[in-house]
Amino acid sequence: MNSRKENGTMKRTHGFFTSQPAAALVAAWVLAALCTPCARAQSETRGEAVAEQAYKNIQVLKGVPASQIRTMMGLMNASLGVRCDACHVPNQMEKDDKENKKTARKMIQMVLDTNEQAFNGHTEITCYTCHRGQVVPVTTPVIGSGLTPPPPPPPAAKAGEGLPGIDQILQKYQAAAGDPGAFGKLKSRVMKGMVTDARGESHPVEVLQASPDKMATLVRMPKGTMGSGYNGKTGWNKNQRGLTELVGLELLLMRRNADFGRALNLGEELQNPRVTGRTRVGDRPAYAVSARTEGQRVQLCFDAETGQLLRRTVMIGTPIGALPQQTDYENYKEVDGVRLPMVVRFTGPDPNSATTTVYQEVTHNVSLDEARFSAPQN
Numbered sequence: 001m002n003s004r005k006e007n008g009t010m011k012r013t014h015g016f017f018t019s020q021p022a023a024a025l026v027a028a029w030v031l032a033a034l035c036t037p038c039a040r041a042q043s044e045t046r047g048e049a050v051a052e053q054a055y056k057n058i059q060v061l062k063g064v065p066a067s068q069i070r071t072m073m074g075l076m077n078a079s080l081g082v083r084c085d086a087c088h089v090p091n092q093m094e095k096d097d098k099e100n101k102k103t104a105r106k107m108i109q110m111v112l113d114t115n116e117q118a119f120n121g122h123t124e125i126t127c128y129t130c131h132r133g134q135v136v137p138v139t140t141p142v143i144g145s146g147l148t149p150p151p152p153p154p155p156a157a158k159a160g161e162g163l164p165g166i167d168q169i170l171q172k173y174q175a176a177a178g179d180p181g182a183f184g185k186l187k188s189r190v191m192k193g194m195v196t197d198a199r200g201e202s203h204p205v206e207v208l209q210a211s212p213d214k215m216a217t218l219v220r221m222p223k224g225t226m227g228s229g230y231n232g233k234t235g236w237n238k239n240q241r242g243l244t245e246l247v248g249l250e251l252l253l254m255r256r257n258a259d260f261g262r263a264l265n266l267g268e269e270l271q272n273p274r275v276t277g278r279t280r281v282g283d284r285p286a287y288a289v290s291a292r293t294e295g296q297r298v299q300l301c302f303d304a305e306t307g308q309l310l311r312r313t314v315m316i317g318t319p320i321g322a323l324p325q326q327t328d329y330e331n332y333k334e335v336d337g338v339r340l341p342m343v344v345r346f347t348g349p350d351p352n353s354a355t356t357t358v359y360q361e362v363t364h365n366v367s368l369d370e371a372r373f374s375a376p377q378n
């Protein structure tokens, strides 16, 4: 497996196997989770390389886990409404030739210092706080804009008011996921379908799972089989840039995805879950639940009528802010006593990273060779 050296195109490329961080991939096809109050402490405890070890020219993001660099770069793209090449010389990310990169370094330092000094080290100020999707932020109030009413605040349900309790929501979710007896009989699963990227290109996808915790998502692309997986010991991600072994947070998330009994274990996975209010996902009324999972903030939306999970939004925390990744689950179908979403949509701030997976076929208790859970050779 190669180390995290970037050599691909610096342009914001379309498609999920080119520019998306591995964590996004993980989220794209199954379920995800993620954040870090103290990047330094976490990377030490996980034995993961820090950014300055994996990259050539890191000056301000020292001590941050190497696997967070891509997430932070995506976050800066989204916050400023730019592509990688606004700051970087294509294919030579370590170079400091562009003025924007040098400015961005000062800005990163300013964000880190401000949060440290004014917010007790909590990441409250981010690039997006000021930039709002523009390179040059608006600094002067626009004449007349004070007359425009501000957007209404999000509907905040008072704690518990007219809302079901968290236990009730989780119980209903589990009941909707399938009959506990049926879960016990399933040892493996193969799901086949098509994944479509933001440009409308579709590729065949196969998701293999085996109890208790093996998984592989394999996408057949013109240049070979790409994907991600966990073989019970190690996690991997393969894209057009090459093969990467997952470490740190990405590994934790992959392991969660691979948990064959994840639907039954959701209560254990969610730390400090709270029912935060009513919402809608598409045309479905839903209850929103906030929690933390693997140290990251996560919001789950459960169908108010069926109890099914409709949406999971994970905020991938970095020292300069959080990158949200949303996965929607639609068209649940019962197969062998369990209910599975046949349509899974992934979206983040960058519309080019969106994918939709439609499954056409689900088979249980297929015998799967161990080797299939490791990265494909071609």
Ligand code: HEC
Pocket: 006, 010, 012, 019, 054, 055, 056, 057, 058, 059, 060, 061, 062, 069, 073, 074, 076, 077, 080, 082, 083, 084, 085, 086, 087, 088, 093, 094, 100, 101, 102, 104, 105
């Ligand atoms: C707003 C400016 C900005 C944008 C946009 C941006 N970067 Fe960066 N990038 C930086 C800065 C600044 C650093 C150096 C950070 C430091 O010194 O700690 C950096 C460092 C990197 C590095 C480490 C290079 C090395 O070897 O030292 C990589 C890789 C990278 N960026 C990739 C990307 C990718 C991929 C994108 C698009 C998804 C992107 N960047 C978008 C500003 C940016």
Ligand code: HEC
Pocket: 076, 080, 100, 101, 103, 104, 107, 108, 111, 125, 126, 127, 128, 129, 130, 131, 135, 136, 137, 139, 320
């Ligand atoms: C407190 C508000 C604030 C925050 C937070 C902030 N910026 Fe800025 N940024 C500005 C302002 C204001 C300017 C314009 C300065 C000027 O015009 O000289 C600017 C300019 C820039 C520019 C140069 C744009 C140009 O064309 O002149 C870059 C690049 C940039 N910011 C990146 C970032 C990044 C990356 C982050 C997050 C790590 C960030 N900024 C966070 C306020 C902020």
